[in-house]
Amino acid sequence: MNRIQMKALAKVNLGLDVIRRREDGYHEVKMIMQTVRLYDRIILEKTQKGISMETNLSFLPVNEQNIAYRAAKMLMDEFHIQxxxxxxxxxxxxxxxxxxxxxxxxxAVLYGVNKIFELGLTKRQLMERGVKLGADVPYCIMRGTVLSEGIGEILTPVSSLPDCHILIAKPPVSVSTKHVYENLKLDKIEKHPDIDGMVEALRIEDLHGVTQRMENVLETVTIPEHPEIQQIKELMIKEGALNALMSGSGPTVFGIFDDREKGMRARDLLRKSSLVRQTYLVRPFNIRSYR
Structure with a gap:
């Protein structure tokens, strides 16, 4: 195998709770992560020597500042690939x-390097290496509907999200995850997400039971700084979303629809507004494999 092409899929957080801040500065979380059918396309190809990289976005780094580059280098160094x-x-x-x-x-690069150079690593072994690159990398290797605990490293697959339509909207701002967590006031959060209830709703395939429990405590930091996030949520719900939520530390908002036509109408309205830069109407992805 000299070339491999892959889809690197995105995720949203159906629910995100922060339990406490540890003495080492890390935050313990409890959240449900869901892979969605929005992806980057990645091609790996063997060359004579060294690691080279290109992207379709001029502002993205193409060196060790890019996690994809670091992922390849980590495995190639470990296995002395010439x-x-x-x-x-x-x-x-x-x-x-x-x-x-x-x-x-x-x-995706960890997965691809393992395949293209026939390293023989299992998914679990790739996840163990992936956590060295970032807290979300092991989940991105696992994929699907997953309960994440600890500092994000304890991953438990749960029942799949029932089929639905997910409208994703990204406003024209960027948010620093570090900034959001540093400014989170845990003692002032009055209501925490019912993550256990969401897991049970997933088990019995109750989409409405999932959506009515969608909450994200990080909204308490990001929405006051970027009120357009709340406006996007309200527009989605007005147009028929069962619920809408900010994903992760933001600023992306997603709404869950049980009717595709309603999702398309909300997407079209958002595109005509000045609230968003990118919109996608996608479906959940629950097959835990790159193939």
Whole structure:
């Protein structure tokens, strides 16, 4: 195998709770993550020597500042691979948007390097290496509907999200995850998401039971700084979304619809507004495989 092409899929957080801040500065979380059918296309190709990289976005780094580059280098150094590798990323997942766009690229490159150089690593072994690159990378290797706990490293697959239509809207701002967590006031959060109830709703395939429990405590930081996030949520709900939520630390908003026509109408309205830069109407992805 000299060439491999992959889809690096994005994620949204159906529910996100922060339990506490640890003494080491990390935050313990409890959240449900869901892979969606929005992806970057990644091509890996063997070369004679070294690692080279290209992307369709001029502002993205093509060196060790890019997690995809670091993922390839980590495995190639560990296994003393002498030949080279070219990485091509055709990026569609919004950048700095709370959708694990960088992490999923790194996860896909780990998977691809393992395949193209026949390293024989299991999914679990790839996940163990992936956490060194970022907290979301192991999940992006696992994919599907997953309960994430600890600092994000304890992953438990749960029942799949019932089929639905997910409208994704990215406003023209970027958000620093570090900034959001540093400014989170845990003692002032009055209501925490019912993550256990969401897991049970997923188990019995109750889409409405899932959506009525959708909450994200990080909204308490990001929405006051970017009120357009709340406006996007309200528009989606007005147009028929069962619920709408900010994903991760934001600023991307997603709404869940049980009717595609309603999702399309909300998408078209958002595109005509000045609230968003990118919109996508997608479906959940629940097959835990790159193939």
């Amino acid at each position: 030949s080279g590798l070219h990485i091509k990323i055709d990026k569609h997942i919004p950048v700095a948007a709370g959708m694990a766009g960088g992490s999923t690229d790194g996860a």
